[in-house]
Amino acid sequence: MVKAFLTAFFYLGFCFSFCLAQESIFSGKIIDSVTGDYISGAHVFIPNTSYQTYSDSTGTFILPDLPLGYWKLKAFASGFEMKELELRLTKSTENMDISLEPKTSFAPIQKSISGKKLEKTVALFIASFLGIEDPKNSPHISLVNPEALIFENKGKEIQVSSEEAVYFQNSETGYLVTTYFEPFILEKQNFKPVADYVYFELDPNSKEDREAIRTKQLRLFENSAEYQMIRLLSGETEAFTPAPQPKVFYGDQPGEYKLTFNQPTSTTLPNGQQVSFSYTGEELALKSNGAPVFPDQLKIDGEIEPNSPIFYLPSNFEGEKILRLKNLEKTAEGLQERIYVHTDRGYYWPNESILFKAYVRYGNVAFMDDLSKVLHVELLDESGYQILHRVFRIENGLATGFLTQEKPLTRGNYILKAYTAWSTNYGDDGAFHQPIQILDWDDFPPQTVLESESTGVSFFSNKQSYGPNEKVVLNIMAQNDQGKPIISNLSVAVLDLNQTQPFWEPQGISEALALQKPSLDLESFANESEFGITLEGMVYDLDQRPIGSDVELLINGLEEKIELKTGPDGRFILPDRQFEGEFEIAMKATSRVGRTSKSLEIQPFGVDITLPRFDYPKPVIASNNFLSKEEIASGLGMDEILMEEAIIESTRENKVGPMPYGTPTNVVDPSTLQLNGDTQQFLFLLSSQIPGMTVRGTPPSVSFRGGEPLVLINGVPAAQAGTPVINVLSRINVFTIERVEVVRGLVTTLGDQGRNGVISIITKTGPAYDEAIIANMNSFQSFKFEGFPSAEELKDQIDAANRPGQIQRPVLYWNPNLVTKESNLSERIEFMTGKVAGPMWIEIRGISEFGEPIYGRFLINGN
Incomplete structure (x- = not known):
């Protein structure tokens, strides 16, 4: 009965913290204690966890999802001493500026090592730092930046140090581990370095990699001290001797618990290692994942983790979630x-x-x-x-x-x-x-x-x-x-x-x-869960038929280069991208047919979902205009002025000759538009340049005076007035358009054909036409998107909405x-x-x- 109560108690607590974990947005600025200047690029982190961030160009740092409670926090910047702080987070937002002391000593003189001797020295460092005999026996662990290591002669011995972070990647656990360590002698045996570790979870390359990493993580978690504490919290006492008789109480913060048990109590881990647990004080404070609130309070007799922390998991790893998931049947109802x-x-x-x-x-x-x-x-x-x-x-x-x-x-x-x-x-x-x-x-x-x-x-x-x-x-x-x-x-x-x-x-x-x-039936599901932004690209021939192609993508300039092949249907997918703010992708497609057009978009889903119909209320005329010119002017800042409305029209020399409609209302240069080759996209971009032009529906319709305007191509009507503009423009490669002239009103010289206005397309000719086709075929085409909004963008929008005095x-x-x-x-x-x-x-x-x-x-x- 006691076990059942404790299991239910802890499971509910787990679910609550899972859904509504009480978290704080911890922020502040990193400051040079001597000059008072802000420090950019400073690393702010909680040791042995995945909680970390860096300060921006103004010295500002934000840790957005730090659970309430007690934490030890550290801050480091190149050229400054490491700073340690104790935090007790009790509010949803906390702010603290952190001052760093400049270092007073210079980096040691680097020992001159090259070639194979350098490789052996680095290998010796890895073996010593990881606590293993031969790095070749752990191929899943790699040192990312060996150039950060400084080797120094100390008599006949070599001391290793670093003035910056050293990174290790563990492909089995899926973490990039940042380390800061104190200098040590390489030849020293049976030695554990004094170091801080902070974890960053990498995105798996595939679903198979994700499953393999999860399996390894579970195996490590089941052999961890955190998991043994979870067992005691939930009342699983059969494997412990002597009987621990645990008692559980709520902690000082949501998501924290207090545990007492008869100590010491021992158990055998799944890997065969026998360990015993005890604690200092009257009760052991634990976080919801079994990690001690105060790490030094839990005492362990026996080597529960014989190797370096780089082999293991961060202390805030939520392994209990994965264990529950492993034992639950996946159904359409449970996964909805x-x-x-x-x-x-x-x-x-x-x-x-x-x-x-x-x-x-x-x-x-x-x-x-x-x-x-x-x-x-x-x-x-x-x-x-x-x-x-x-x-x-x-x-x-x-x-x-x-x-x-x-x-x-x-x-x-x-x-x-x-x-x-x-x-x-x-x-x-x-x-x-x-x-x-x-x-x-x-x-x-x-x-x-x-x-x-x-x-x-x-x-x-x-x-x-x-x-x-x-x-x-x-x-x-x-x-x-x-x-x-x-x-x-x-x-x-x-x-x-x-x-x-x-x-x-x-x-x-x-x-x-x-x-x-x-x-x-889950087998009938067409779409998988998205863990990041999914981009969908298409390649077409000049008749807008999908074709297979080799594709080259440049992400944000030269930040990343990707080469791939489309399927026979011309389609390719770029899944799980973690873009924040505006990002740009340049795309080039090469096909055996030569000339191609391309499209790239953030993939939408659910196009087959039925759109409901709503009865919208009818607005009424405002009894008073609360945005009069005088009121707007009264709210202007010192450097702002109120200008009269103006319509800015672009102009260009007309090379075709007089048109039957005379002087156009608007002239648009397509080279100023961010075209991707899609006709519908061109039509909507065009409407953004022409006041009074309405485009809506699927397929889109155009309206100037209540109907579709007449389309002229180089002065010749392309169809009867009323023919959908999209039908006419679909026959044209939008990259060959030199300019678009528009008349929104009635064109009397065209008779009934001009009743709804005119869209006049003037195309490129001669070399200019050929250059447009070749440019579209052989060069990169740029596509710009909005990724996930940043925390700063969200904050700015909320602050603007709540700003008084408007x-x-x-x-x-x-x-x-x-x-x-x-x-x-x-x-x-x-x-x-x-x-x-x-x-x-x-x-x-x-x-x-x-x-x-x-x-x-x-x-x-x-x-």
């Missing part, structure tokens, strides 16, 4: 992913970012590490045409992000679609859809019936009513049925009802995240990262009211510690 997206609002005006928090719920939380790490978010028009597609990292079932569009979206109805590659295997249930409206500046959302409701979340405020530009303090509470505080992860939006209205949700968080019982503030407060704790009654948030006092609407969404959706809608200041 359900998605819900909470946007900061539903009504937007042009140029505004769409901020969101996404929640992913799993059929079985133990499978989380094997499931999706990439969330796809698309913005579609009502017809389903994709206007925008971005990807975001999923961490612990959560993703935070934003959508921005270079070209302002036109007034209309849109759909936000969110999915993962794996979730699309579940058909129409595999994506989340949320309607969104873009309004004109003189539009206002229709009045909404406001009905407060709540499940698992509530709040209290510091006042009953608020005036203009006044601070509001709210205390958010997440509670269970008995009213006790619980751990939860929330997103909170506060709307100013003077400037916007709540948007209805066709599917609430409870419904969206409700687990299904799919009648599916004229237009439909959302007074947006926080996608509010975490409540069971130890606190509530979590406090603060924001400023708008320039006009009025009612405010609070929208709260989130997941409780039990993985259950919680939500609330509340009206304040309504009187």
